[in-house]
Amino acid sequence: MRPVLILLLATSTLATPAFSEGRQVIGTGRLFTNDFFGDGKDRWRTGGYVLSIVQGKEGYTGQEGFGDIIEYRLGGQIITGSRKSGAPGDRPYVGAVSVGAHTHFGYNAFDLSLGADVLAIGPQTGLSEFQRKFHEGFEITLPPYIDAQLDDAFFVNGTVQASKTYELSDRITVRPFVEGLAGAEDLVRVGGDVIVGEVGQTDMMLRDVVTGQLYRGTQGRELGLTYMFGADVASVFDSAFLPEDQGYTVSETRARARAGVLFQFAEDSSFFYGATYLSEEFEGQREGQVVGSIKLNFNF
Numbered sequence: 302m303r304p305v306l307i308l309l310l311a312t313s314t315l316a317t318p319a320f321s322e323g324r325q326v327i328g329t330g331r332l333f334t335n336d337f338f339g340d341g342k343d344r345w346r347t348g349g350y351v352l353s354i355v356q357g358k359e360g361y362t363g364q365e366g367f368g369d370i371i372e373y374r375l376g377g378q379i380i381t382g383s384r385k386s387g388a389p390g391d392r393p394y395v396g397a398v399s400v401g402a403h404t405h406f407g408y409n410a411f412d413l414s415l416g417a418d419v420l421a422i423g424p425q426t427g428l429s430e431f432q433r434k435f436h437e438g439f440e441i442t443l444p445p446y447i448d449a450q451l452d453d454a455f456f457v458n459g460t461v462q463a464s465k466t467y468e469l470s471d472r473i474t475v476r477p478f479v480e481g482l483a484g485a486e487d488l489v490r491v492g493g494d495v496i497v498g499e500v501g502q503t504d505m506m507l508r509d510v511v512t513g514q515l516y517r518g519t520q521g522r523e524l525g526l527t528y529m530f531g532a533d534v535a536s537v538f539d540s541a542f543l544p545e546d547q548g549y550t551v552s553e554t555r556a557r558a559r560a561g562v563l564f565q566f567a568e569d570s571s572f573f574y575g576a577t578y579l580s581e582e583f584e585g586q587r588e589g590q591v592v593g594s595i596k597l598n599f600n601f
Contacts, residue, residue, distance in 0.1 A: 324371070328355040328519035330507050331596060332573075334378075338593025339576055342383075343444065345392065345590050346579055349378035349511050355518040361505045365406050367415075370505070372403045372518060374418065378511060379428055380542060381444040391585050392549065394450035395542050396428030397421070397485070399458065405505065405518075414462045420485050422541075423453030456541060458484030462508065473497050478533075480508075485541045492533020492557070500527040500565045512577040513557050514594050522568055529561040529575065543583050550584040561594070571598045 330353040336342060355361075357370040380395040403416025424430070429447055436443050464478035477493040494515055496502060505518040513533055535555045543549035561575025573596040580589045 323358045324356045325358075326354060327357040327359070327361055327370075328505065328517070329353065330355065330516045330518040332509050332514060332516045332594050333596065334509065334512055334514075334577075334592050334594040336590060336592045338574070338595060339591035342590065344381060344383040345582070345586070346511055346592060347379055347381050347444070349376065349509075351376040351509055351516075353507055353516075353518055355505065361503075361519040363407060363412070363503070363505075367406045367408075368404050370405045372405060372414075372416070372507065373401075374403060374416070375400050376418070376510065377426075377428060379432060379444075382446055384442075384445050392543060392583055393547070394429065394444065394447050395422055396424075396426045396432075396450065397542075398426045398428065401458070403460065410465060412464045412466065414460070416460050418458045418460070418484075420456045420458050421454070422451055422456075422485070424450065425453040451542070451544070454541070456485040458482065458486075460510075472499055472502070474502060476506075478508075480533075482510075487538040487540075488535045488555070490533050490535035492531060494529060494531035496527060496529050498527025498563070499523045499525050500563055500571075501529075502527075509594065512559060512575070512579070512592060512594055514559055514561055514575045514577060516573065516594075516596060517563075520569075520571070524565050524567070527563040527565075529563065530559070532556070532558045537582075540582070552581050552583055552586075554580075555582060556580040569598070572596070 333350050335348040352375045354373045376399045378397050382391050399418040399420040401418025405414045462480040464476050467475045474496045480490045482488050500523045506515040507518045540551045543551050559577040563573045565571040575594040578591050
Protein backbone atom coordinates (compact mmCIF):
# COMPACT_ATOMS: atom_id res chain seq x y z
CA MET A 302 0.00 0.00 0.00
CA ARG A 303 2.98 2.34 0.40
CA PRO A 304 3.22 3.20 -3.34
CA VAL A 305 -0.53 3.87 -3.40
CA LEU A 306 -0.23 6.31 -0.51
CA ILE A 307 2.67 8.07 -2.24
CA LEU A 308 0.62 8.49 -5.43
CA LEU A 309 -2.45 9.69 -3.57
CA LEU A 310 -0.31 12.25 -1.75
CA ALA A 311 1.21 13.41 -5.05
CA THR A 312 -2.22 13.66 -6.68
CA SER A 313 -3.63 15.66 -3.79
CA THR A 314 -0.61 17.98 -3.99
CA LEU A 315 -1.39 18.69 -7.65
CA ALA A 316 -4.88 19.74 -6.58
CA THR A 317 -3.85 22.14 -3.83
CA PRO A 318 -4.64 25.85 -4.30
CA ALA A 319 -0.94 26.77 -4.41
CA PHE A 320 -0.21 24.36 -7.23
CA SER A 321 -3.44 24.87 -9.19
CA GLU A 322 -3.83 28.65 -8.79
CA GLY A 323 -5.54 30.05 -11.87
CA ARG A 324 -6.00 26.65 -13.46
CA GLN A 325 -9.26 25.82 -15.22
CA VAL A 326 -10.58 23.06 -17.46
CA ILE A 327 -9.27 23.72 -20.98
CA GLY A 328 -10.33 20.46 -22.60
CA THR A 329 -11.83 17.00 -22.27
CA GLY A 330 -10.67 13.93 -24.16
CA ARG A 331 -12.19 10.48 -24.37
CA LEU A 332 -11.93 7.35 -26.46
CA PHE A 333 -13.90 4.11 -26.55
CA THR A 334 -12.19 1.00 -27.90
CA ASN A 335 -13.72 -2.40 -28.67
CA ASP A 336 -12.85 -5.22 -31.01
CA PHE A 337 -16.49 -5.17 -32.13
CA PHE A 338 -15.39 -2.21 -34.26
CA GLY A 339 -12.30 -4.14 -35.39
CA ASP A 340 -12.10 -7.84 -36.23
CA GLY A 341 -15.22 -8.55 -34.12
CA LYS A 342 -13.87 -11.72 -32.51
CA ASP A 343 -14.41 -10.68 -28.87
CA ARG A 344 -11.05 -11.80 -27.50
CA TRP A 345 -7.85 -10.63 -25.80
CA ARG A 346 -7.77 -6.77 -25.62
CA THR A 347 -11.50 -6.72 -26.21
CA GLY A 348 -12.62 -3.35 -24.79
CA GLY A 349 -11.56 -0.16 -23.05
CA TYR A 350 -12.47 3.43 -22.30
CA VAL A 351 -10.43 6.46 -21.29
CA LEU A 352 -11.61 9.87 -20.06
CA SER A 353 -9.17 12.77 -19.66
CA ILE A 354 -9.95 16.07 -17.97
CA VAL A 355 -7.29 18.65 -18.86
CA GLN A 356 -6.69 21.66 -16.64
CA GLY A 357 -4.41 24.59 -17.43
CA LYS A 358 -3.86 28.21 -16.57
CA GLU A 359 -4.91 29.32 -20.05
CA GLY A 360 -5.59 27.91 -23.49
CA TYR A 361 -3.09 25.31 -24.68
CA THR A 362 -0.02 26.77 -26.44
CA GLY A 363 2.40 23.84 -26.44
CA GLN A 364 4.97 25.89 -24.51
CA GLU A 365 3.76 25.16 -20.99
CA GLY A 366 6.18 24.42 -18.18
CA PHE A 367 6.18 21.48 -15.79
CA GLY A 368 2.94 21.43 -13.79
CA ASP A 369 1.19 24.13 -15.83
CA ILE A 370 -1.09 21.52 -17.38
CA ILE A 371 -2.50 18.57 -15.46
CA GLU A 372 -4.46 15.76 -17.11
CA TYR A 373 -6.70 13.81 -14.73
CA ARG A 374 -7.22 10.41 -16.33
CA LEU A 375 -9.81 7.71 -15.69
CA GLY A 376 -9.52 4.45 -17.60
CA GLY A 377 -10.92 0.96 -17.78
CA GLN A 378 -10.30 -2.11 -19.88
CA ILE A 379 -11.38 -5.72 -20.21
CA ILE A 380 -9.05 -8.49 -21.35
CA THR A 381 -10.40 -11.97 -22.12
CA GLY A 382 -9.26 -15.30 -23.45
CA SER A 383 -10.21 -16.59 -26.88
CA ARG A 384 -13.40 -18.60 -27.30
CA LYS A 385 -11.42 -21.13 -29.32
CA SER A 386 -9.01 -21.89 -26.49
CA GLY A 387 -9.28 -24.75 -24.07
CA ALA A 388 -9.70 -24.38 -20.32
CA PRO A 389 -8.56 -22.41 -18.44
CA GLY A 390 -8.20 -20.11 -21.46
CA ASP A 391 -5.18 -18.95 -23.42
CA ARG A 392 -4.91 -15.93 -21.12
CA PRO A 393 -6.72 -14.99 -17.90
CA TYR A 394 -9.70 -12.67 -17.76
CA VAL A 395 -8.78 -9.20 -16.46
CA GLY A 396 -11.02 -6.29 -15.51
CA ALA A 397 -8.91 -3.21 -14.82
CA VAL A 398 -9.80 0.31 -13.65
CA SER A 399 -7.28 3.13 -13.21
CA VAL A 400 -7.21 6.75 -12.05
CA GLY A 401 -4.28 9.13 -12.09
CA ALA A 402 -2.72 12.47 -12.93
CA HIS A 403 -0.24 13.45 -15.65
CA THR A 404 1.52 16.70 -16.45
CA HIS A 405 2.37 17.70 -20.03
CA PHE A 406 5.08 20.27 -20.72
CA GLY A 407 7.67 21.43 -23.23
CA TYR A 408 11.46 21.36 -22.87
CA ASN A 409 14.07 22.18 -25.53
CA ALA A 410 11.61 21.63 -28.42
CA PHE A 411 10.44 18.30 -26.95
CA ASP A 412 6.92 17.53 -25.75
CA LEU A 413 7.15 15.66 -22.46
CA SER A 414 4.64 13.99 -20.17
CA LEU A 415 5.04 12.43 -16.77
CA GLY A 416 2.43 10.87 -14.55
CA ALA A 417 1.15 8.02 -12.44
CA ASP A 418 -2.05 6.03 -12.06
CA VAL A 419 -3.44 3.69 -9.43
CA LEU A 420 -4.75 0.58 -11.21
CA ALA A 421 -7.07 -2.03 -9.68
CA ILE A 422 -7.83 -5.45 -11.13
CA GLY A 423 -10.06 -8.35 -10.18
CA PRO A 424 -13.72 -8.77 -9.20
CA GLN A 425 -13.41 -5.64 -7.01
CA THR A 426 -13.60 -3.45 -10.13
CA GLY A 427 -17.11 -4.69 -10.99
CA LEU A 428 -16.24 -4.90 -14.69
CA SER A 429 -16.79 -8.65 -14.94
CA GLU A 430 -20.25 -8.33 -13.38
CA PHE A 431 -21.07 -5.37 -15.65
CA GLN A 432 -20.01 -7.35 -18.71
CA ARG A 433 -21.97 -10.39 -17.55
CA LYS A 434 -25.20 -8.39 -17.16
CA PHE A 435 -24.66 -6.53 -20.44
CA HIS A 436 -24.15 -9.77 -22.40
CA GLU A 437 -27.10 -11.46 -20.69
CA GLY A 438 -29.34 -8.46 -21.31
CA PHE A 439 -28.61 -8.50 -25.05
CA GLU A 440 -28.41 -12.31 -25.23
CA ILE A 441 -24.74 -12.26 -26.18
CA THR A 442 -22.51 -15.21 -25.36
CA LEU A 443 -20.42 -14.56 -22.26
CA PRO A 444 -16.63 -14.31 -22.57
CA PRO A 445 -14.88 -17.60 -21.74
CA TYR A 446 -13.75 -18.29 -18.15
CA ILE A 447 -15.09 -15.01 -16.81
CA ASP A 448 -15.21 -16.61 -13.35
CA ALA A 449 -11.51 -17.55 -13.54
CA GLN A 450 -10.22 -13.98 -13.61
CA LEU A 451 -7.13 -12.71 -11.84
CA ASP A 452 -7.53 -11.99 -8.13
CA ASP A 453 -8.00 -8.52 -6.66
CA ALA A 454 -4.80 -6.49 -6.70
CA PHE A 455 -3.55 -2.89 -6.89
CA PHE A 456 -0.66 -1.46 -8.87
CA VAL A 457 0.92 1.96 -9.27
CA ASN A 458 1.70 2.68 -12.92
CA GLY A 459 4.28 5.27 -13.85
CA THR A 460 4.42 6.68 -17.39
CA VAL A 461 6.96 8.94 -19.07
CA GLN A 462 6.85 10.00 -22.71
CA ALA A 463 8.95 12.26 -24.92
CA SER A 464 8.02 13.30 -28.45
CA LYS A 465 8.99 15.93 -30.99
CA THR A 466 6.89 17.49 -33.72
CA TYR A 467 8.31 18.06 -37.20
CA GLU A 468 6.18 20.30 -39.43
CA LEU A 469 6.51 19.20 -43.06
CA SER A 470 3.80 21.70 -44.03
CA ASP A 471 0.79 23.46 -42.53
CA ARG A 472 -1.16 20.23 -42.98
CA ILE A 473 1.41 17.51 -42.31
CA THR A 474 3.31 16.80 -39.09
CA VAL A 475 5.46 13.85 -38.05
CA ARG A 476 5.71 13.02 -34.35
CA PRO A 477 8.27 10.39 -33.27
CA PHE A 478 8.10 9.38 -29.61
CA VAL A 479 9.63 7.19 -26.94
CA GLU A 480 7.69 5.96 -23.93
CA GLY A 481 8.37 4.04 -20.75
CA LEU A 482 5.80 2.29 -18.55
CA ALA A 483 6.35 0.64 -15.17
CA GLY A 484 3.84 -1.01 -12.88
CA ALA A 485 1.26 -3.55 -13.99
CA GLU A 486 3.28 -3.82 -17.21
CA ASP A 487 6.94 -2.90 -17.60
CA LEU A 488 8.01 -1.91 -21.10
CA VAL A 489 9.84 0.61 -23.26
CA ARG A 490 8.26 1.68 -26.55
CA VAL A 491 9.47 3.67 -29.56
CA GLY A 492 7.42 4.75 -32.57
CA GLY A 493 5.84 7.66 -34.37
CA ASP A 494 2.69 9.18 -35.83
CA VAL A 495 1.84 11.20 -38.92
CA ILE A 496 -1.04 13.70 -38.89
CA VAL A 497 -2.37 14.85 -42.26
CA GLY A 498 -4.95 17.65 -42.28
CA GLU A 499 -5.70 20.94 -40.54
CA VAL A 500 -7.83 19.61 -37.67
CA GLY A 501 -5.85 18.69 -34.56
CA GLN A 502 -2.51 20.13 -35.59
CA THR A 503 -2.46 22.70 -32.77
CA ASP A 504 -4.38 20.63 -30.22
CA MET A 505 -2.92 18.82 -27.25
CA MET A 506 -2.79 15.19 -28.32
CA LEU A 507 -3.03 12.40 -25.74
CA ARG A 508 -2.10 8.77 -26.32
CA ASP A 509 -4.35 5.81 -25.51
CA VAL A 510 -2.48 3.24 -23.44
CA VAL A 511 -3.70 0.09 -25.23
CA THR A 512 -3.86 1.16 -28.89
CA GLY A 513 -1.53 4.14 -29.02
CA GLN A 514 -4.23 6.09 -30.88
CA LEU A 515 -3.95 9.85 -30.47
CA TYR A 516 -7.03 11.62 -29.12
CA ARG A 517 -7.51 15.32 -28.47
CA GLY A 518 -7.23 16.74 -24.99
CA THR A 519 -8.02 20.22 -26.31
CA GLN A 520 -10.06 21.19 -29.36
CA GLY A 521 -9.47 24.00 -31.84
CA ARG A 522 -11.92 25.63 -34.21
CA GLU A 523 -10.66 24.15 -37.50
CA LEU A 524 -13.16 22.23 -39.62
CA GLY A 525 -12.53 19.38 -42.03
CA LEU A 526 -10.90 15.96 -42.24
CA THR A 527 -7.64 14.83 -40.69
CA TYR A 528 -5.98 11.45 -41.18
CA MET A 529 -3.68 9.85 -38.62
CA PHE A 530 -1.21 7.02 -39.09
CA GLY A 531 1.14 5.51 -36.55
CA ALA A 532 3.19 2.52 -35.51
CA ASP A 533 5.45 1.50 -32.66
CA VAL A 534 7.33 -1.44 -31.19
CA ALA A 535 7.88 -2.22 -27.51
CA SER A 536 10.36 -4.26 -25.55
CA VAL A 537 8.35 -5.95 -22.79
CA PHE A 538 9.92 -7.01 -19.48
CA ASP A 539 6.95 -8.11 -17.39
CA SER A 540 3.13 -8.11 -17.28
CA ALA A 541 0.92 -8.70 -14.25
CA PHE A 542 -1.86 -9.52 -16.72
CA LEU A 543 0.08 -12.67 -17.71
CA PRO A 544 1.47 -14.05 -14.42
CA GLU A 545 4.60 -16.12 -14.86
CA ASP A 546 3.75 -18.20 -11.78
CA GLN A 547 0.58 -19.34 -13.55
CA GLY A 548 2.53 -20.62 -16.54
CA TYR A 549 2.22 -17.64 -18.89
CA THR A 550 5.17 -16.41 -20.96
CA VAL A 551 5.12 -12.81 -22.12
CA SER A 552 6.23 -12.01 -25.67
CA GLU A 553 9.48 -10.05 -25.53
CA THR A 554 8.30 -7.58 -28.17
CA ARG A 555 4.96 -6.07 -29.14
CA ALA A 556 4.10 -4.12 -32.26
CA ARG A 557 1.17 -1.83 -33.02
CA ALA A 558 0.05 -0.26 -36.29
CA ARG A 559 -2.84 2.17 -36.46
CA ALA A 560 -4.80 4.49 -38.72
CA GLY A 561 -7.64 6.86 -38.01
CA VAL A 562 -9.79 9.63 -39.43
CA LEU A 563 -11.05 12.70 -37.56
CA PHE A 564 -13.95 14.67 -39.00
CA GLN A 565 -14.70 18.04 -37.42
CA PHE A 566 -17.99 19.10 -39.05
CA ALA A 567 -19.01 21.89 -36.64
CA GLU A 568 -17.29 23.97 -33.98
CA ASP A 569 -18.24 21.59 -31.18
CA SER A 570 -19.14 18.47 -33.13
CA SER A 571 -16.75 15.84 -34.40
CA PHE A 572 -16.32 12.14 -35.11
CA PHE A 573 -13.25 9.93 -34.87
CA TYR A 574 -12.70 6.33 -35.90
CA GLY A 575 -9.42 4.47 -35.73
CA ALA A 576 -8.35 0.87 -36.30
CA THR A 577 -5.32 -0.65 -34.58
CA TYR A 578 -3.44 -3.88 -35.16
CA LEU A 579 -2.02 -5.38 -31.96
CA SER A 580 0.61 -8.12 -32.32
CA GLU A 581 0.83 -11.22 -30.15
CA GLU A 582 1.39 -10.56 -26.43
CA PHE A 583 2.15 -14.05 -25.10
CA GLU A 584 3.38 -17.48 -26.16
CA GLY A 585 0.41 -19.44 -27.43
CA GLN A 586 -1.37 -16.47 -28.98
CA ARG A 587 -1.76 -17.67 -32.54
CA GLU A 588 -2.15 -14.29 -34.23
CA GLY A 589 -2.59 -10.59 -33.64
CA GLN A 590 -5.89 -8.79 -33.45
CA VAL A 591 -7.58 -5.63 -34.75
CA VAL A 592 -9.54 -3.32 -32.46
CA GLY A 593 -11.53 -0.21 -33.33
CA SER A 594 -11.69 3.09 -31.44
CA ILE A 595 -14.42 5.72 -31.73
CA LYS A 596 -15.29 9.13 -30.35
CA LEU A 597 -18.49 10.97 -31.19
CA ASN A 598 -18.84 14.51 -29.92
CA PHE A 599 -22.04 16.55 -30.32
CA ASN A 600 -22.94 19.86 -28.73
CA PHE A 601 -26.47 21.04 -29.50
